[in-house]
Amino acid sequence: MRKIEHIGIAVKDLDLANKTYKAVLGAEHYKTEIVESEGVSTSFFKIGESKIELLAATNPDSPISKFIEKRGEGIHHMAFYVDDIQSEIERLKKEGFRLLNDIPKPGADNKIVAFMHPKDANGVLVELCQEK
Numbered sequence: 156m157r158k159i160e161h162i163g164i165a166v167k168d169l170d171l172a173n174k175t176y177k178a179v180l181g182a183e184h185y186k187t188e189i190v191e192s193e194g195v196s197t198s199f200f201k202i203g204e205s206k207i208e209l210l211a212a213t214n215p216d217s218p219i220s221k222f223i224e225k226r227g228e229g230i231h232h233m234a235f236y237v238d239d240i241q242s243e244i245e246r247l248k249k250e251g252f253r254l255l256n257d258i259p260k261p262g263a264d265n266k267i268v269a270f271m272h273p274k275d276a277n278g279v280l281v282e283l284c285q286e287k
Contacts, residue, residue, distance in 0.1 A: 160236040160284045161206035165222050169211035173198050188263045195219050197263045234282035243283050
């Protein structure tokens with residue numbers, strides 16, 4: 156793993172959260188994107204080499220909607236940038252970690268992604284990211 160790529164934050168209202176984080180960070184978000192397969196609308200802020208990704212549900216069955224229903228708004232996941240996502244998936248599995256994705260899938264911000272089970276990382280949903 157090379158660096159923290161981004162921290163994902165689940166929000167109820169993306170427009171309101173964009174205003175909040177613009178005020179907090181002193182910068183405008185640089186990109187919004189809908190990831191249909193995950194049922195989310197995303198917004199990205201750049202902080203040095205890392206990013207903040209705001210995630211809002213686009214439908215009531217999306218993972219983000221369920222997360223907010225269960226836990227409320229807040230940090231949803233921590234994403235790490237990797238050079239070879241498939242090798243990293245295999246390495247983590249050999250270490251005994253459960254992966255939610257054995258095969259990377261398309262994600263936001265021109266990435267392919269895979270997730271590690273949060274129960275194996277002290278309650279934190281870990282995302283692996285690689286450029287497409």
